[in-house]
Amino acid sequence: MFKIILDLLSVAALLAGVFFMFIGALGLWRLNDFYNRMHAAAKCITLGISGMLLALVIHISAVEGHVSEGGEAARGMMSGTTVVGAVTKALLVILFQFVAAPVGAHMLARAAHLDRVPQWEGSVGDELEEDTERASSATAQRESRLPPPTL
Amino acid sequence: MINPVWSGLLVHLAVDFGIVVMVIGISLSIGRLLRGPHLADRALALDTVAIHLIGLVILFTMRLDSLVLMDGVLVLSLLGFAGTIAVAQYIARPHVQKKRASGQLDG
Numbered sequence: 001m002f003k004i005i006l007d008l009l010s011v012a013a014l015l016a017g018v019f020f021m022f023i024g025a026l027g028l029w030r031l032n033d034f035y036n037r038m039h040a041a042a043k044c045i046t047l048g049i050s051g052m053l054l055a056l057v058i059h060i061s062a063v064e065g066h067v068s069e070g071g072e073a074a075r076g077m078m079s080g081t082t083v084v085g086a087v088t089k090a091l092l093v094i095l096f097q098f099v100a101a102p103v104g105a106h107m108l109a110r111a112a113h114l115d116r117v118p119q120w121e122g123s124v125g126d127e128l129e130e131d132t133e134r135a136s137s138a139t140a141q142r143e144s145r146l147p148p149p150t151l
Numbered sequence: 152m153i154n155p156v157w158s159g160l161l162v163h164l165a166v167d168f169g170i171v172v173m174v175i176g177i178s179l180s181i182g183r184l185l186r187g188p189h190l191a192d193r194a195l196a197l198d199t200v201a202i203h204l205i206g207l208v209i210l211f212t213m214r215l216d217s218l219v220l221m222d223g224v225l226v227l228s229l230l231g232f233a234g235t236i237a238v239a240q241y242i243a244r245p246h247v248q249k250k251r252a253s254g255q256l257d258g
Binding site for chain 1: 156157159161162165168169172175176177189190194196198199205206209210213218219222225235239245
């Protein structure tokens with residue numbers, strides 16, 4: 001009875017995680033602007049992978065006795081292959097993704113904005129453009145020496 | 152690994168469905184990798200492929216019930232993140248150098 005509940009919980013978390021991952025990939029393919037694609041990729045897939053890792057944590061703590069822990073060679077040498085070790089690794093990956101995904105998205109978006117990746121023509125505004133005063137004439141003179149944007 | 156309780160079969164079917172959806176997601180990301188007009192689009196697509204590969208490894212862990220695949224999850228997440236950061240710095244480097252040379256440090 002308890003195992004049925006845990007299996008249903010694991011399936012629910014897995015389907016939610018897989019749904020959000022698919023939405024992220026679909027947004028990456030279909031959206032028409034780099035900055036919009038960054039929204040879809042960074043946010044949706046972080047949430048999706050957290051859901052799938054949660055499903056994994058529930059599943060491997062429910063399936064006791066059937067889990068292969070690396071065989072006889074691993075016993076006593078690699079405690080990372082026990083159930084507790086695997087749950088720790090999964091939670092570490094969730095924590096790392098929640099820290100690393102915003103940092104990576106910010107760096108990539110700022111690099112693309114510095115490299116003058118164009119916005120979709122229906123976009124409302126560009127606040128970073130106003131902040132960096134790139135439109136001022138003092139920098140426009142020096143911009144004639146700028147190498148062409150990377151491909 | 153199908154135990155007689157029906158919920159085990161449900162997990163098995165959900166993992167199979169998840170593997171198919173993950174492969175569709177990877178192919179969509181590779182489509183963006185081939186199509187993206189800028190290098191940053193391609194870096195974003197590769198990061199997405201890395202995270203989808205983490206999802207695939209998770210699904211294989213649930214399917215094969217073997218815990219040794221968890222190390223692959225850690226390594227994939229670190230490598231995907233490091234690759235994205237490296238490409239972002241590569242894109243931004245001439246602009247940062249220009250700003251440093253012209254005196255307005257961009258932080």
